Amino acid sequence: MEKFAFIMHPLEAKRDIARKYPFVKFLPESWVEFGLKHKGPMLVSHVTGVRSATGAEAEGWFVGCPLTPKQMLSLPIDFVWEKIIGAGKLAAELGAGIVGLGAFTSVVGDGGITVANNLDIAVTSGNSYTVATAIEGALKAAEMMDIEPSKATAAVVGAAGSIGRTCAEIMSRQAAELILIDKNAERNEEVAEAIRQKAAGTVSTTTDVREGVGKADIVVAVSSAVHAIIEPSYIKRGAVVCDVARPRDVSVRVAQERDDVLVIEGGVVAVPGDAEFNFNFGFPPKTAYACMSETMMLALEGRYENYTLGRELTTSQVDEIKQIGDRHGFKLAGFRSFEKAVTDEQIERIRKKACA
Secondary structure, three states, rough: EEEEEEEEOOOOOHHHHHHOEEEEEEEEOHHHHHHHHHHEEEEEEEEEEEOOOOOOOOEEEEOOOOOOOOHHHHHHHHHHHHHHHHHHHHHHHHOEEEEEOOOHOOOOOOOOHHHHHHHOOOOOOOOHHHHHHHHHHHHHHHHHOOOHHHOOOOEEEEEOOOOHHHHHHHHHHOHHHHHHHEOHHHHHHHHHHHHOOOOOOOEEEOHHHHHOOOOOOOOEEEEOOOOOOOOOOHHOOOOOEEOOOOOEOOOOOOHHHHHOOOEEEEEEEEEEEEEEOOOOOOOOOOOOHHHHHHHHHHHHHHHOOOOOOOOOHHHHHHHHHHHHHHHOOOOEEEEEOOOEEEEEHHHHHHHHHHHH
């Protein structure tokens, strides 16, 4: 039996802590954040029933790091690292051979390198499989919306980051035009310069989210913003937006105000076997985030080694982890939008509305 763990944390203090402790919803947000700051790592749930197509089996644990994204970005980095490392040490005590870094625990600081250096078990951010499923999902959705990538304009929001850069490299193989969007203009241009030599079409940059998104037929959003940065008026009619970021980059108002665009959540994966997570993180049974899935598949593979860490991510890593996932039976689990399943019929209605 292979063993893994995955570190998660609340995206919003009251809402997410209330999933585990319902009484919290009656407390002021500031009280909950104060309590989190002074709480140690905790066991959230025991994961069972993960069984590979090869016959390998794994069990694991969800371990809680008691900080929100806002706290991780505002508190001293040494304090934040101490919290994440503490969660990793709890994972090791439970018997895990590898631990995955969820959401902002893979973003803050140096992308998991310091955490890995302070643990005796392997660490991965899950970003390789996150990219693989994001691109797969975006292209599949585009096909259903009658968008041909070789004739389309694509945009990557957060292109100067590790995930964004790799998404941009892969998208540049097919898009007629690629727009890289990032608030760091210098790094964004460095990415563009590196991609231009191999791109199938043109590559441009902008720091203006509204401008870049407004021109795109296909958008992959992977920024590390704490709040939504893509508003309803930004998105081109008939466009597909794959929002991989957590917290999400796309405002929830898009679901209310735009019935002519398709927004999907990247990285929703069907886990092989009869997986029981014993915790409600908003997904249907037996499905998980791509970053969680990368941790599971590496355990099933017996690859107890640091895999995706730091700010650098290569297309070869993305290709390899996709092959590992396919071998063990992990696959894209349809589409979800704002935590709800999206049916083929809904996509067809959006497509017709966009064409009207």
